[in-house]
Amino acid sequence: MKNLFKVMALILALSMMLAACGNSAPSGQGGTSDSQASTLQDSDGGAEKVWKIGVTTQAWKHEFIKNLVNALKATDEQLKDVELTIIDSDDSVEKQLNDVDTLIAQGVDGIIMDANSFEGSSPAVEACKKAGIPLVELVAYTENEEYATFVGTDVKASGLMAGETIAELLGGKGKVLMIEGMMGHSGQVNRAAGITEALKKYPDIQMLDQQSGEWSKDKAMAVTENWLTKYPEIDAIVAHNDGMGLGAMNACVAAGRTEIKVVGIDGDTEALQGVIDGKYAASVLDDVWIEADLAVREMRDILNGAEPKKKIIVDYVPIKDAATAQKYLDQRK
Amino acid sequence: MFGFKNNSALNSDGAAALMKEPGESFKSYMRSYALLVVFLVMVIVLSIISPTFMTPKNIVNIFRQISINGILAVGMTFVIILGGIDLSIGSLCAIAGVTSAIMLERIPGISFVAIIAGVLACSFLGAVVGFIVSKFKIAPFIATLAMLTIARGLALVIAEGVPHTIKDPFYISLGNGYLWETSSPDQISIPTPVLIFVIVAAVSMIILYRTKFGRYVYAVGGNEQASRASGINVNKVKMMVFILNGTLCGIAGIVLAGRITSGQPSAATGYELDAIAAVIIGGASLTGGAGKISGTILGALIIGVLNNGLVLMGVSSYYQQIIRGVIIAAAVILDQRTKHIE
């Protein structure tokens, strides 16, 4: 019996710890908690209503999404009249749908969703409509278009820009390889289309091969290693994201094939550093800082009674020189 | 035939006393309590911390959220009682989703047929695993590890690598529907996945506790050699368990596809781990021969409540993973410790 009580005490202690984490963790990471929010509200004299906004994103383990989350948190701190609860869907569509339900049950005023799946995340749109709260989609959108506003980029444009950048770097002539994202993912489909379309204009650029790196750095590295032995002559590699691009770069450096120009998409920190160091040819930056800021502001405006803008498209930024790269890098500090 | 009628040494004086079975021992009460205690402590703590937690709407949400893992965990319970493990269930779910979604895409309106076909595809793959395990004496861990990647690859091949949207309202209702429609968002209804989970659990309980097959599952898991020597067709039992498990994966896969309104080749990745966790928290032994559906349901509930509570409290996703692991370990330790109370 004694043991049972000991273990029960342990469980209780754990639960308390869990509770403690619940209150401290988000604030430690720049988020806000209930208590903080209420004190803020009090200090403002309760003049302005604080909108509770739930945010569900793709998995934080991807650097791009982590940047997005950091941008959202920065916006959260900046705007006194909104309070964000940001949830990691961990790449599970089902979890994202469940999280949206939980947020609705919690009584948030609006939801910002970075959709995990074009088709799969659609029921969340339905759920928000049924609950009568506005939904702003951010970065990735759903098949069901009954959301208020989409804030993000035209994914295909990133492909087009990456393709153009390659062509420019190669002077319109050379042998190119493409590392694709997770097959079937909307990012993969659209970026592949964009890149292919851009390169079509340059008959002297030859696409040797294209393989999936499944959005992962080490998979991309393995793919590149295979190519390096297979193709004696490679001028450039274009990857659907910077994680994979960096993997390709590492493989090229390890094999001493530094003449190969690697271009990626997203503008990850390491990629920008690579551009500064001259190892990474270029990155097409998806400016999540602007997107996050616009999305939160759009949601606030809708909640304050403004008409939804339906679509806000943010342009990509090509990062080809150290100065531009440094500018965006500094922004993240 | 042998009645011992004339034998004084073997009389039946103890019969009357034995007819009245003594109740469950204190020990076994403690065992079933331990898990309940964990669960209740979690519920109490969460309802103190989060005012939303105990709202009817959130409770309905929790039940819907555990349904898919619950169905998978019930199937996994059979496999683990048998002394095996199944790592391929997530991939099987994906197969059910893409198979049925593509059938519907080609011939719209045959949702019922497509759904059955999706489930049967999983039953078949379960049978393949069962065949490999029983005929070639390959450890289930290895056979299902192979099936994990084979089925995932098959799903990608069938779907040609892309998700396929499901537009059929009946199919979608399996994942997103309710038993009765509500007119306002504040009214409560029972989600269809919960109903499916309850039916699956009830039927599985009947199979496991009331049928010969259920007994044989326990016996084979507890001691395969002794079961064979008692005239049980061990291979058949193994085969049936994997077919049953495959079928449940198919059902879960259909519910999932309905929920995410699409057949996705990458769906349910890593779901096997949550299912295994639910079964283990529920007190089943990985060495086989022991385990209960009720324990598994409680295990799935503990995981579901935890996930829901952590989201409600806005705990950072990084901390969530740590807390989840700690709770799983603590629940199992508690369960183990109470086994030794004397």
Added chain:
Amino acid sequence: MAEYVLQMKGVSKAFPGVKALDNVSLNIRPGEVHALMGENGAGKSTLMKILNGMYQPDGGEIIFNGEKVCITSPTEALKIGISMIYQELNPILDMTIAQNIFIGREPMQKNRLFIDDKRLYSDAKVLLEEFKMPLNPRWKMSKLSTAQKQMVEMIKAVSLNSKLIVMDEPTSSLTEEEVNTLFATIERLKKENVPIVYISHRMEEVFMICDTVSVLRDGQYIGTRPIGELDKNSLISMMVGRELKDIFPKTEVQTGETVLEVKSLSKKGVFNDISFKLQKGEILGLYGLVGAGRSEIMRAIFGLDSYSSGEIILNGKALKAKNTKQVIENGVSMVTEDRKELGLVLCRSLKENISLASLDDCSKGPFVKRKLENERCVNMTSKMRVKMSSLKQNAESLSGGNQQKIVLCKWLMKNPRILILDEPTRGIDVGAKAEIYQLMSTLASQGLAVIMISSELPEVIGMSDRILVVGEGKIKGEFAREDISQDDLLACALGGDK
């Protein structure tokens, strides 16, 4: 030197429901080979487990080398110089002989970080040569025969400076030649003045190499005699303590028609050309040494193992069963030798164990009729007088004798026509033994045909109508109840001219 190396005085030990040892004494002199004898369950192994520190005695004292000692664990026993060599050895098969000998106390290099392999192997070589063992210390243990493994264990014991070595049934799985090598090693140890406690059921060996015999019976100390004062019969009567017919309630039964006929059944390398008949109401004893092939023959008949040629005729029809299930359906049941491996599902309830083989008989379609099942189990367990608190308790919670009764319950529920019992009384106490003998006798008188495999001579002689002696996978002889003598049986089993 003191008169005794070891004195165990008035040692008692009780387990729940059983008094395993009651005021037992054992005195061992330096340099003697001391046989410890008694029937199964007499308390030999309990006594040795106390000596080994695995059990703590409830009363009595142990004096070792003139000092009163309290042995709390096998490691402690090893430290003060008591080594045990068990029936089932557990050397680490993937390690070399030398590594096994010096495990846990490997000679280290000067830096104390790495094992000094050179010294390890040279030390081992010296030891092996000392005992005239033609083995290379670099061989893996897995290459050795059982006897060689045993020898290595003995060398390990000697190298540990053991002052007493206990050997539990060391020859049970050895060939004759290996036995001789073992005995030579024992002689050499004797010369080094290391006493040996030798536990064996084999009379011949005891008379051959032992100096003194102590006998236990039902947990009681019976006496110690120099071997010269005893002959086989007097030793047996010390061990058994009563006339055979008292414990074996065999009634004469008129045997009926042939229910089983086995015609030149063979399995390559295991058994060869086995033919016999079994009649209704008959108890057929199958005697032989361990490893003679008795269990293997029965396992083949029961469908647990395959056989290469021959024919099994059951109730006049040739049996063409593919698996055990079909054999069982033809009215054959088998209580296997190993309860834990093959008899019971230990982690499940008594009820589930009892009804396991006969669920078909108490179910409707796929569903078990639980009330009927419960009634049948309650009936069966009360008839068999199983000591238990509930049918829901796990099989592992019962004692050996009651576990065996559960296995019997399981098979009797099948209403078999032929019951094969493989060492039915191994490891169970005398009371339960007597009940099982009574049951066998009753069942046979009701017309059941019984085959009993046994290594215990008194049991085979006491219970069988007819005895087949099996040796080296062949039937070496057949004895009718009237003309059975212990010596003849043993001689026949050993395959020798006596």
